[in-house]
Amino acid sequence: MDLHGLLTGFQVAFSLQGLLFVFIGVVVGTFIGMMPGLGPIAAISVMIPITYGMNPAIALLLMAGVYYGSAYGGASASILLNAPGTSEAVATTFDGYPMAQQGRAGKALAIAALSSFVGGTVGVILMTFFAPLLARVAVVFGPAEYFALMLLGLTAITSLTDGSTIKALISATLGFIFATVGIDGQTGTARFTFGDAHLLEGFQFLTIALGIFALAEVTSLIFKRKEKLRAGNIGSLRLTKKDFKEIWGTQGRQSILGFLIGVLPGAGGSISTLISYTMEKKMAKHPEKFGKGEPKGVAAPETSNNAANTGAFIPLLSLGIPGSGTTAVMLGALIVLGIQPGPTMVTDHPDVFWGVIASMYIGNIMLLIINLPFIPYVAKVLRIPRPMLISLIIVFCMTGVYATKFTSFALFALIGFGVFGYLMRRLHFPAGPFILAFVLGGMMEQDLRKALTISNGSLKIFLDSPIALVIIIAAFLAFLIPILQNVIGKKKQNQGISV
């Protein structure tokens, strides 16, 4: 580790100009991240033209601020409006939105900010020391290992439901089925498109997520539109010592886990948030509190998300391989600045490499300092009178979908998913497994078939890879154990009653 390089990086970062640009980045990033459909990718893309001609080190500070800011903005939308804008923000809705409904929005947002900070900082520390080593591990993961990892993520389904397991499984299967619509990645066959050109790309995550989460919630709000929100419904921002004690363990564990998952190209926040949430739920003394406004349920995915975003920089900087859409845009930004990430970056441009790392430290701190005071204002969104809030959320969602797809078809699909989402609620089919299976299912199918193509149809490829095998076994255990516990628990209950 090059201490001199790191210190030089910090020197630039702590200059007045540096701090100013990080500040701008965080504010703009948070604002853009709050709009559904716009996340880190849109925020960074918007910033690239602004950085033409800027000093690369300062430009990187701006980018780091935007990156973290937009991740946090997405969390705000999840907590306040149940409108996750990116797949990484979905897990935050599970406990974040209930907390807001219970008048604890301020606390939820504060926990999200703090957890993001911890996740990002731990991630940067790990990155500083382990970047070259982890880069070598990252390339060991092939389709078989990715399939196994996603299978593990999918087992979160059984943990995401308190009600009927069968209904959760049906939701998941339906989600997976929706993921099969579109042109098949392996063969180019158009599947289930009914000849409609609009469906060739398949359904978009945003359309489904906004439909089944936000619009379904809007429909419930319409029924409750005459209810007045209680005053003081934002709750105090202050996290008591008790709160800290509750969540610091979560934050510690999930930042490491999130980071490790983020290091793998292609695996990022969407998987890490779900695995982290599930893991915390299983480890908790009161798992039944999850999904009803448990602070750990917000801390886990938020920590994991930021740690994963940080981990994603390792393959980018060390190998020049962008692991996700967001890192691909960052790659573009670095190239525009005249920097070519890759194995030679540390030797040819050490000041840039350490500058990136230093800017990430600063970006994280700035995020916390700036966002905490703004939380009361952001949370004021909940005070908007219900009729107006309903109309605004609808417009918000439609604008978000239109801005990404530009077709009326997508808007009709959004409404369709809204209706579907509401039906699911009424019939007690959980929405979490649906969206989970949609996101992971599509990727899993492609990886499974890639793995089988490599092995010429033989399933032995999963047995040959120790990593894949271990993860698959863990996945099966994670899947079966809650079901068995459920069944045994019910049997004991029934026996208790009949005796």
Place this chain on the structure above:
Amino acid sequence: MFNTAHKKVSLFLILISIFYVILAINLPTYPYIPVDSEVVPVGLGVVLFGLSAALYFIKDEEKENHKTAKKEWAVVLTVLIFVLLYIVFLDVLGFLLVTLLFLFFCTWFLGYKHFVANAIVSVVVSCGLYFLFTQFLKVTLPQGILPF
């Protein structure tokens, strides 16, 4: 009421799964790959069939105890019609006008009586969103009949 509701759902899902499997089996085949594009869909269809059948037989423990008044459904349906009109007229009248009209009328319809505040918010939000997306983010939104 509850038992028949979830039995109806399970029958519906069984039909969907059969339909899906039939569509999947009819997908064109591709000769050069060990696992073709219909394998996973057929598998999913079968799993869905099995789960839906299981759903039919399990005892429904959910308590469905809220009956919503017909009047409330009318409200939801009206909002839905407003939304569909929004989508239909979006390309015709342009984003700014359609959003403005929708925000104003939907808010007013749902019971917000403060005419002036409603108008101000509708104008500010629609103009704000329009200019944010078209000028700052360079995302094209339908211009419709307006000159800008």
